[in-house]
Amino acid sequence: MKLRTILLILFFVVTLTVATSRVHAQEEKMDDVVVQDDGGDEVSEDVFEEAPFEIEDFVAGTVTSIDPAASKLIVKSEEGSDVSVMTNDTTEIYLWDERVKLDGLNIGDEIEVGYIVDEAGVNVATWIDIYRNEADEKTSEGA
Numbered sequence: 694m695k696l697r698t699i700l701l702i703l704f705f706v707v708t709l710t711v712a713t714s715r716v717h718a719q720e721e722k723m724d725d726v727v728v729q730d731d732g733g734d735e736v737s738e739d740v741f742e743e744a745p746f747e748i749e750d751f752v753a754g755t756v757t758s759i760d761p762a763a764s765k766l767i768v769k770s771e772e773g774s775d776v777s778v779m780t781n782d783t784t785e786i787y788l789w790d791e792r793v794k795l796d797g798l799n800i801g802d803e804i805e806v807g808y809i810v811d812e813a814g815v816n817v818a819t820w821i822d823i824y825r826n827e828a829d830e831k832t833s834e835g836a
Contacts, residue, residue, distance in 0.1 A: 749819060752776045753805045761796045768806060778808055778816045788823040798823060 757775065758767040764780045780786070786793050798804070803824040808816045 749807050756802045759798050778818045780818045784818045786821040
């Protein structure tokens with residue numbers, strides 16, 4: 694009985710040791726991850742830790758304010774908070790599969806926005822997807 698218990702304990706210790714070494718090996722492998730940028734050049738993961746910008750964030754909600762002259766909109770998030778977002782020339786805004794400008798948005802549109810927080814702390818949209826049903830589209834066209 695004692696031999697069986699000792700063998701069982703030894704089995705668990707060996708299994709745990711092997712599993713731990715595999716985890717450490719995987720972590721080391723991840724430390725050396727290299728990705729490719731759009732130009733095909735290799736970029737070390739360390740670049741992302743040192744980048745002067747924030748990782749892209751996301752908000753989904755309803756448009757409550759639009760100021761095309763200031764390139765700004767406010768989204769009431771699904772959680773109930775107001776999120777102010779700026780757009781620029783590189784912001785991609787889509788209604789269905791068609792690219793539109795900021796003035797293509799309507800107050801009340803349901804949207805999703807991907808944005809970064811720039812060095813000044815401003816939310817800058819990289820993309821906006823507009824979700825408008827066809828009845829709303831026909832109403833806005835007829836107005």
